[in-house]
Amino acid sequence: MTVTTVGIDxxxxxxxxxxxxxxxxxxxxxxxxxxxxxARIEAQLAATEKRNLRIYxxxxxxxxxxxxxxxxxxxxxxxxxxxxxxxxxAGREMLTEPVEPLPGVEHALATxxxxxxxxxxxxxxxxxxxxxxxxxxxxDLFAAVEIVSEKDADTYRRVFERxxxxxxxxxxxxxxxxxxxxxxxxxxxxGALIPYPLVWAHEAAQAPVGHERYVELGAIAELPAxxxxxxxx
Amino acid sequence: MTVTTVGIDxxxxxxxxxxxxxxxxxxxxxxxxxxxxxARIEAQLAATEKRNLRIYxxxxxxxxxxxxxxxxxxxxxxxxxxxxxxxxxAGREMLTEPVEPLPGVEHALATxxxxxxxxxxxxxxxxxxxxxxxxxxxxDLFAAVEIVSEKDADTYRRVFERxxxxxxxxxxxxxxxxxxxxxxxxxxxxGALIPYPLVWAHEAAQAPVGHERYVELGAIAELPAxxxxxxxx
Numbered sequence: 001m002t003v004t005t006v007g008i009d010x011x012x013x014x015x016x017x018x019x020x021x022x023x024x025x026x027x028x029x030x031x032x033x034x035x036x037x038x039a040r041i042e043a044q045l046a047a048t049e050k051r052n053l054r055i056y057x058x059x060x061x062x063x064x065x066x067x068x069x070x071x072x073x074x075x076x077x078x079x080x081x082x083x084x085x086x087x088x089x090a091g092r093e094m095l096t097e098p099v100e101p102l103p104g105v106e107h108a109l110a111t112x113x114x115x116x117x118x119x120x121x122x123x124x125x126x127x128x129x130x131x132x133x134x135x136x137x138x139x140d141l142f143a144a145v146e147i148v149s150e151k152d153a154d155t156y157r158r159v160f161e162r163x164x165x166x167x168x169x170x171x172x173x174x175x176x177x178x179x180x181x182x183x184x185x186x187x188x189x190x191g192a193l194i195p196y197p198l199v200w201a202h203e204a205a206q207a208p209v210g211h212e213r214y215v216e217l218g219a220i221a222e223l224p225a226x227x228x229x230x231x232x233x
Numbered sequence: 234m235t236v237t238t239v240g241i242d243x244x245x246x247x248x249x250x251x252x253x254x255x256x257x258x259x260x261x262x263x264x265x266x267x268x269x270x271x272a273r274i275e276a277q278l279a280a281t282e283k284r285n286l287r288i289y290x291x292x293x294x295x296x297x298x299x300x301x302x303x304x305x306x307x308x309x310x311x312x313x314x315x316x317x318x319x320x321x322x323a324g325r326e327m328l329t330e331p332v333e334p335l336p337g338v339e340h341a342l343a344t345x346x347x348x349x350x351x352x353x354x355x356x357x358x359x360x361x362x363x364x365x366x367x368x369x370x371x372x373d374l375f376a377a378v379e380i381v382s383e384k385d386a387d388t389y390r391r392v393f394e395r396x397x398x399x400x401x402x403x404x405x406x407x408x409x410x411x412x413x414x415x416x417x418x419x420x421x422x423x424g425a426l427i428p429y430p431l432v433w434a435h436e437a438a439q440a441p442v443g444h445e446r447y448v449e450l451g452a453i454a455e456l457p458a459x460x461x462x463x464x465x466x
Contacts, residue, residue, distance in 0.1 A: 055328045057360030061294040068301065069321055077314040081305055084317060088302055095288045126359045127290030127382040149360040 003231040005164030006112050006223075007156070007184070008142075009174025010122035010129060012196040013220070014109075015099050015136055019198060021063070024090050028067055031083045035075045045070045046201065053202075057149055059125035064091030095128055099135040104221040109141040111224040115231075117143045119163045121172070123151060123179065151179040156187035171227050173220070178205035185213055190230055194220050236464040238397030239345050239456075240389070240417070241375075242407025243355035243362060245429040246453070247342075248332050248369055252431060254296070257323050261300055264316045268308045278303045279434065286435075290382055292358035297324030328361055332368040337454040342374040344457040348464075350376045352396045354405070356384060356412065384412040389420035404460050406453070411438035418446055423463055427453050 011017030028045065029038045036044075048070045049063065056062025067087045071079045112118055120142045122129050129147045133139050144163045148155050160170040167187040173194055174180025181191040182205060190213040208214050215226055244250030261278065262271045269277075281303045282296065289295025300320045304312045345351055353375045355362050362380045366372050377396045381388050393403040400420040406427055407413025414424040415438060423446040441447050448459055 055325060055361075056294060057358070061289060061298060064298060065294060065321065065324065068317065072314055072318055072321075075314075077318070079314060081308075081310040081312060081314075081317075084301065084314075085305055085310070088298065088305075091298065092288060125290070126380060128288075130382050147359060149363050 001230055001233045002165070002169045003171055003190075003227060004117055005119055005160055005170040006116045006227055007119045007121045007159065007170060007172040007174075007189075008109070009172075009176065009180045010120055010132065011124065012175045012198070013102075013173065013180075013194055014105050014120075014138060015101055015132065018196065018200055020094055020097055021200065022198060024063075024067075024094055027090050028071075028087065031086055032071060032074055032079070035079070041070075041074060044074050048073070050202070058123040059128060060091055060094040061125055061128075063094075064088065067091070095125075095131075099132045101136050101138060102220070104219055106138065106141075108220045108223050109138060112227065113141045113143075115224075116171075116227065117164055119143060119159060120145045121151070121156075121159055121174075122147055123149065151183055153183045153186040156184045156189055160187070160189060171230065173217075173223055175199070176203040176205075177207060178203045181214065182208065185211060189213070191215075192217055192223055192226060194223065234463055234466045235398070235402045236404055236423075236460060237350055238352060238393055238403040239349045239460055240352045240354045240392065240403060240405040240407075240422070241342070242405075242409065242413045243353055243365065244357065245408045245431070246335075246406065246413075246427055247338050247353075247371060248334055248365065251429065251433055253327055253330055254433065255431060257296075257300075257327055260323050261304075261320065264319055265304060265307055265312070268312070274303075274307060277307050281306070283435070291356040292361060293324055293327040294358055294361075296327075297321065300324070328358075328364075332365045334369050334371060335453070337452055339371065339374075341453045341456050342371060345460065346374045346376075348457075349404075349460065350397055352376060352392060353378045354384070354389075354392055354407075355380055356382065384416055386416045386419040389417045389422055393420070393422060404463065406450075406456055408432070409436040410440060411436045414447065415441065418444060422446070423460075424448075425450055425456055425459060427456065 029041050032041050048066045052066050126147050146159050157167050160167040167189040171190040172184035173192040175196040181193050184191045193216045262274050265274050281299045285299050359380050379392050390400050393400040400422040404423040405417035406425040408429040414426050417424045426449045
């Protein structure tokens with residue numbers, strides 16, 4: 001099988017992201033502790049996020065707006081402006097948090113980039129994702145960067161057509177079954193799941209059963225050898 | 234001169250945008266009327282936006298966060314949560330406002346797309362810009378869409394390289410001297426300013442003097458003939 005292109009997810013594949021969201025969730029629950037228990041606050045926040053996803057999309061700015069909206073709803077407007085200020089600050093901190101590649105990322109990308117066209121494929125705030133890539137120092141290893149509003153099969157078809165020889169000769173690797181693996185397989189690509197300890201509820205999905213183009217790896221360090229094996233089939 | 238590619242700005246070139254921001258500004262000033270006069274409120278909002286531009290980038294979500302922050306600052310935390318709610322609602326309305334092409338846009342794009350590769354080049358929220366393009370019904374006229382975090386000379390070099398034969402054989406058209414014209418000229422492209430009655434203060438800039446690749450047009454309807462003249466030079 002010829003493999004020309006390897007697509008790689010960014011958040012929680014190349015660097016921590018969900019852990020930062022979880023910390024911000026904890027901070028949010030703490031700020032509203034007198035207005036409800038953790039389960040109630042989290043449920044309300046999840047409902048707000050889900051309702052807003054269609055207009056806000058993914059990323060820290062929309063998440064910050066959803067936290068403010070949730071705080072107003074949960075307290076029936078009785079939230080203090082100190083709490084609103086804290087939420088704004090938490091959102092800004094998410095956007096300016098230092099970025100550090102996860103263990104093994106740099107070596108794996110360097111190895112892959114010698115043999116394949118590497119394309120970063122990620123959702124989220126456009127500017128924030130560009131800034132994280134720049135801060136990570138990994139930018140030069142990628143032949144192209146695609147920041148997209150949604151990861152569905154059409155997205156992968158389009159990206160692998162533009163930066164290679166089509167999805168059929170491409171591998172997609174990432175931590176999200178729902179966003180990185182299932183739609184890439186649907187587009188006809190190979191899919192390598194690299195689990196991250198935390199998964200945002202919205203990204204959870206069942207693994208495909210007995211799919212010949214799917215693999216779950218223990219770490220990104222295993223990715224180059226697996227892609228080479230696919231290419232040698 | 235060969236011309237292969239025509240880049241077109243979106244907001245205030247293809248459809249109204251700044252007028253919607255102005256309406257939202259007026260609404261914001263009205264909400265805070267008891268805490269300051271219009272000049273003071275606008276000055277504070279402009280300062281907040283400018284300070285946040287580096288982390289929020291362009292678009293309605295960052296603008297909404299900046300409005301909330303300004304309301305907290307202007308009132309020293311005494312703003313009511315009703316006002317915060319209204320600001321969130323105003324931001325959501327900006328993101329869901331119907332989109333209608335400005336007069337002459339459809340015909341001009343259809344004419345241009347017969348002879349040149351049309352590329353939409355715009356800043357702002359990724360998802361929102363995609364949604365506006367879809368809602369406008371103009372999507373099929375473009376060979377490519379580039380939603381970028383900043384419009385500088387490097388952006389135009391990269392985009393015109395990717396979707397054509399380089400900036401030297403490309404025209405950029407839009408309403409912003411600062412974002413659409415000056416950096417495109419710097420990259421070596423031709424620049425056609427199509428003024429819109431309102432200009433965001435951040436986008437204002439001096440017109441170039443005596444630049445042979447620059448023109449100011451009265452309306453987008455004049456663009457196809459001007460590009461044809463350039464191509465016939």
